[in-house]
Amino acid sequence: MRDSLEWPMEKVMMEFGGYRIDYKRSGCSIMTGDGYFIRNYDYMPKTYEGRYSLFQPTDQGYSMIGPTQRITGRMDGMNEKGLVMGYNFMHRKRPGDGFICCMIGRLILESCANVTEAVQMLREIPHRHSFSYTVFDKSNVTYIVEASPRGVEVRESDVCTNHFEIMKKENRNHLVDSMKRMDAIRSNRENIEGAYDAFRLMNDTDRGVFSKLYSNWAGTIHTSGYLPKENKAWFALGGDQEPVEFDFSRWLNGEDLEEEKVVGEVDTDIPFAHMEDGAYWSGKK
Numbered sequence: 001m002r003d004s005l006e007w008p009m010e011k012v013m014m015e016f017g018g019y020r021i022d023y024k025r026s027g028c029s030i031m032t033g034d035g036y037f038i039r040n041y042d043y044m045p046k047t048y049e050g051r052y053s054l055f056q057p058t059d060q061g062y063s064m065i066g067p068t069q070r071i072t073g074r075m076d077g078m079n080e081k082g083l084v085m086g087y088n089f090m091h092r093k094r095p096g097d098g099f100i101c102c103m104i105g106r107l108i109l110e111s112c113a114n115v116t117e118a119v120q121m122l123r124e125i126p127h128r129h130s131f132s133y134t135v136f137d138k139s140n141v142t143y144i145v146e147a148s149p150r151g152v153e154v155r156e157s158d159v160c161t162n163h164f165e166i167m168k169k170e171n172r173n174h175l176v177d178s179m180k181r182m183d184a185i186r187s188n189r190e191n192i193e194g195a196y197d198a199f200r201l202m203n204d205t206d207r208g209v210f211s212k213l214y215s216n217w218a219g220t221i222h223t224s225g226y227l228p229k230e231n232k233a234w235f236a237l238g239g240d241q242e243p244v245e246f247d248f249s250r251w252l253n254g255e256d257l258e259e260e261k262v263v264g265e266v267d268t269d270i271p272f273a274h275m276e277d278g279a280y281w282s283g284k285k
Contacts, residue, residue: 001016001071016070016071016072027040027042027043027088027089027161027162027177027178027181027211027213027217027218027219027220028040028041028042028043028086028087028088028089028161028162029042029088029159029160029161029181029182029185029202029209030086030088030134030159030160030161031158031159031185031198031201031202032134032136032142032158032159033158033192033194033195033198034140034194035140035194035195035227035228035229035230036194036195036198036225036226036227037078037084037086037134037136037142037225037226037228038195038198038199038201038202038223038224038225038226039076039086039134039202039223039224039225039226040202040203040209040210040211040220040222040223041067041075041076041086041220041221041222041223041224042211042213042218042219042220042221043217043218043219043221044214044217044219044270045214045219045221045266045268045270045271045272045273046270046271046272046273047273048221048272048273048274049068049069049070049071049273049274050272050273050274050275051067051068051071051274052066052067052068052235052262053065053066053067053068054246054248054251054257056252057110061110061111062079062080062081062083062109062110062111062112062113063079063080063252064077064078064079064080064106064109064110065077065078065079065233065246065248065251066078066109066224066233067222067224067235069102069105070102070103072102072103072106073100073101073102073103073105073106074102074105074106074109075087075101075102075105076105076224076226077105077109077226078109078226078228078231078233078248079109079110079112079113080231080248080252081112081113081114081137082137082138082228082229082231083108083109083112083113083114083115083117083118083135083136083137083228084135084136084137084226084228085105085108085109085118085133085134085135085136086105086133086134086224087101087102087104087105087131087132087133087134088131088132088134088160088161088162089101089129089131089162090129090130090131090132090146090148090162090163090164090170090171090172091129091130091170091171091172092129092130093130094149094150095128095129095149096126096127096128096149096150097126097128097149098125098126098127098128098149099125099126099127099128100128100129101128101129101131101133104122104125104127104131104133105133107121107125108121108122108133108135112135114137114139115135115136115137115139115141115142115143118133118135118143118145119135119143119145119154122135122145122147122152122154123145123152123154126149127147127148127149127152128149129148129149130147130148130149130164130170131147132144132145132146132147132160132162132164133145133147134160136226136228137228138228138229141156142156142157142158143155143156144156144157144160144165146164146165146166146167146170148167148170150170151167153166153167158189159182159185159186160182161178161179161181161182161185162175162177162178162181163175163178163179177211177213177218180208181208181209181211183208184201184207184208184209185201185202185209188201188207195225195227195234198225199223199225199234199236199243202223203223203236203239203240203241203243204239204240205239205240205267210223210239212239212267212268214266214267214268214270215268215270219266219268220238220239221237221238221266222235222236222237222238222264223235223236223239223241223243225243231247231248231249231252232245232246232247232248232249233245233246233248234246235262236262236264237262237263237264237265237266238264238265238266238267239267241264241265244259244262246259
């Protein structure tokens, strides 16, 4: 990356090393159920790199599937053992020395085989900022790990938005939107019969979970779905979309994917980093 970008190594490490980098406000919603994990990734388009990756390490670690963040990191994904991970932003007050969210996501997927191992890693790893990490596997158990530089707490739940339930003193002052999305998921739970119903609840723009607050760093860019028992992944860009399905098992067995691109429509005029020259990570435009 240093040679291709012609950047100093210090800047490459700052942007892509996954350690001690500030993050701005964001959203995100996650729900799990019988055999599925559905996640809305809410953030700013000009930081989105538009890259979906199936990666198999050549030295050690598990293969994984999911969208990338800062090239080396993962904001959500599933590994070959059926472990699924997604994170939700809480706040960036009083940061500490530690790894940032997307690098922690990568480390979990590459190193952990199940939710027990993932929780243990999240207890031990140093955290730069405050995030919730939702982990799910073939056992249908979902743990939400509330993590900050000052502590880690673990609870079981099938929904997570952008506030802590245990470490409430860590929460932001304004939680109205986070609570609204959580209530929308919970109030519709009785109508959810399977993974596709859950996907529609999260991706349909009129159901109260999908967000269009792109200028506030909190608009839904993609909806991911993971079915660990079937070893399949779903993905859609923008709202009111049908998911593109990836058969991870077939890829692990050596078959190439037919899809080369995922096409969608995001309802915003804000430029995407991988598509337009006018998009800057620094926020200067």
